[in-house]
Amino acid sequence: MLAMNFRGPQRVRIDHKPMPEILHPEDAIVRVTRTCICGSDLHLYNGNVPDTRVGMTFGHEFIGVIEEIGSEVTNVKVGDTVIVPFNIACGRCAFCKQELYGNCHESNAQATAVGGIFGYSHTAGGYEGGQAEYVRVPYANFGPTVVPDWMDHDDAVLLTDVVPTGYQAAEMGGIQPGDTVVVFGAGPVGIMAAKCAWLFGAGRVIVIDHVDYRLEFVKNFAHCEVYNFKELEDPVVFIKKTTDSLGADVCIDAVGAEAAGNAMNTLTGRKMLLQGGSTTALHWAINSVKKGGVVSIVGVYGPTDSLVPIGNVVNKGITIRANQAAVKRLLPRLIEHIKNGVLDPKQMITHRVPLEEIADAYHIFSEKLDNCIKPVLIP
Numbered sequence: 001m002l003a004m005n006f007r008g009p010q011r012v013r014i015d016h017k018p019m020p021e022i023l024h025p026e027d028a029i030v031r032v033t034r035t036c037i038c039g040s041d042l043h044l045y046n047g048n049v050p051d052t053r054v055g056m057t058f059g060h061e062f063i064g065v066i067e068e069i070g071s072e073v074t075n076v077k078v079g080d081t082v083i084v085p086f087n088i089a090c091g092r093c094a095f096c097k098q099e100l101y102g103n104c105h106e107s108n109a110q111a112t113a114v115g116g117i118f119g120y121s122h123t124a125g126g127y128e129g130g131q132a133e134y135v136r137v138p139y140a141n142f143g144p145t146v147v148p149d150w151m152d153h154d155d156a157v158l159l160t161d162v163v164p165t166g167y168q169a170a171e172m173g174g175i176q177p178g179d180t181v182v183v184f185g186a187g188p189v190g191i192m193a194a195k196c197a198w199l200f201g202a203g204r205v206i207v208i209d210h211v212d213y214r215l216e217f218v219k220n221f222a223h224c225e226v227y228n229f230k231e232l233e234d235p236v237v238f239i240k241k242t243t244d245s246l247g248a249d250v251c252i253d254a255v256g257a258e259a260a261g262n263a264m265n266t267l268t269g270r271k272m273l274l275q276g277g278s279t280t281a282l283h284w285a286i287n288s289v290k291k292g293g294v295v296s297i298v299g300v301y302g303p304t305d306s307l308v309p310i311g312n313v314v315n316k317g318i319t320i321r322a323n324q325a326a327v328k329r330l331l332p333r334l335i336e337h338i339k340n341g342v343l344d345p346k347q348m349i350t351h352r353v354p355l356e357e358i359a360d361a362y363h364i365f366s367e368k369l370d371n372c373i374k375p376v377l378i379p
C-alpha cells in the first residue's frame with residue numbers, strides 16, 4: 001500500500017509499505033478515505049517530538065471504511081465508514097473510566113503522560129498513522145464511530161481532532177456568560193476554539209495571530225475581533241487596555257511549541273529559530289489573563305518544555321487547564337451541533353489533494369502558503 005514515510009526534518013515522501021495486519025482480536029483495519037495534516041504533525045515534521053523515527057507514517061486525523069475486524073470486535077462491522085478519534089483509548093482503564101481518553105493508560109503504558117496517538121512518534125506509543133491507504137486501528141470496540149448518513153465526509157474527518165480540540169479548549173476555559181475570551185493562534189484549532197467560545201456564552205472573542213489570511217478567515221467564520229500581533233506594540237498591553245486594565249477572563253493557547261523560543265530540534269540538535277524567549281503565546285496568555293482567570297492550553301509542547309512564568313500564575317491566582325482533547329467524549333454533542341448547523345467545520349478545508357502529493361501539502365501547510373488553513377489528503 002502507499003503510505004507517508006518520514007525521512008527526517010522537513011522531508012516526507014510517499015512509499016510502498018506492507019499492508020497493516022490484525023495483531024489483536026480487538027483490532028480493525030481501516031481503508032482510509034480522507035486524512036488531514038494537523039498543526040501537531042508539524043511538530044513531528046520539524047523534528048521537535050522525541051523519538052520520531054525515520055520510516056514512520058504520520059497521520060492521526062482520518063476517516064475510512066472498515067475492511068477487516070478482529071475476532072472480538074462487535075461494535076463496528078466490515079463496510080462501516082467510521083470517524084477514528086486521534087487518541088487511541090481502551091475505554092476501560094482508570095483514566096478512560098474518567099473520560100480522560102487522551103490519557104489512556106493501556107494504549108501507551110510506557111508513557112508518563114499522553115496516551116497512544118496514531119502516527120505520533122514512539123513517545124505516543126509508536127503506532128503507525130493514517131496518512132496511508134490502510135491503517136490498523138486498535139481497540140476498535142471503543143474509538144471508531146460510524147459516520148451518520150447525512151454527514152458530509154469533510155465534516156466527519158474534522159471530528160477526529162480539530163473540532164473536539166477547539167471545543168475542549170473553550171470548555172476548559174470555564175467561560176461564563178459575557179466573558180472576554182482571547183484565543184492565541186488562528187490555525188484550525190484556534191479557529192474552532194473561537195467559534196465554540198460563543199457556545200459557552202462568551203461576550204467578546206478576540207483572536208491573535210500574525211498570518212493575515214487566517215485572521216481574515218476567523219473574523220468571518222467565528223464573528224470575532226482579530227489582531228495581528230506584529231502590528232501591536234505588545235499584545236499583553238493591548239489586551240489590558242481593551243479590558244479596562246483588568247485582563248481577559250479566559251485566554252486560550254492554540255499555538256503550542258511553535259512559539260516556544262527554547263524548543264530544540266531533537267533530530268538535528270539545533271535550537272529552533274522561533275519567536276523566542278518570554279514573548280511566546282503561553283506567556284502572553286498568562287500575562288494578559290485577569291487575576292483569578294483561566295488559561296486553557298491545547299497547544300502541544302514537548303514533554304520537557306518548561307515555559308510557564310510560575311510566579312505570575314501564583315500571584316494572580318490563575319487556573320491553568322490543559323490536555324489532549326478527549327475526542328470520544330465530545331463526539332455525540334459535536335455531531336448534534338453539525339446536524340443543527342451550529343458548527344460548519346468543513347469551511348476550513350482549503351486544499352484537497354491526492355495522497356501522492358503529501359510532500360507539497362506539508363510544505364504549503366507548514367509555510368502557510370496559498371492561503372492554506374486545512375489540507376485534506378485523499379488516498
Ligand code: NAD
Pocket residue numbers: 038039040041042043161162165184185186187188189190208209210211214229254255256257258259275279280281297298299300301323324325
Ligand atoms: P497551526 O500550525 O495550523 O496553527 C498555529 C497558528 O499559531 C498559526 O496560524 C501561527 O501563525 C500561529 N502562531 C504562531 N506563533 C504565535 C503567537 N506567538 N501568538 C499567536 N499565534 C501564533 O496548528 P493547529 O492545527 O491549529 O494546531 C494548533 C496547536 O494545537 C498545535 O500546537 C497543535 O499541536 C495543537 N493541537 C492540540 C490538540 C490537543 O488535543 N490538545 C489537538 C490538535 C492540535
Ligand code: ZN
Pocket residue numbers: 038039040041060061086161162
Ligand atoms: Zn491533529
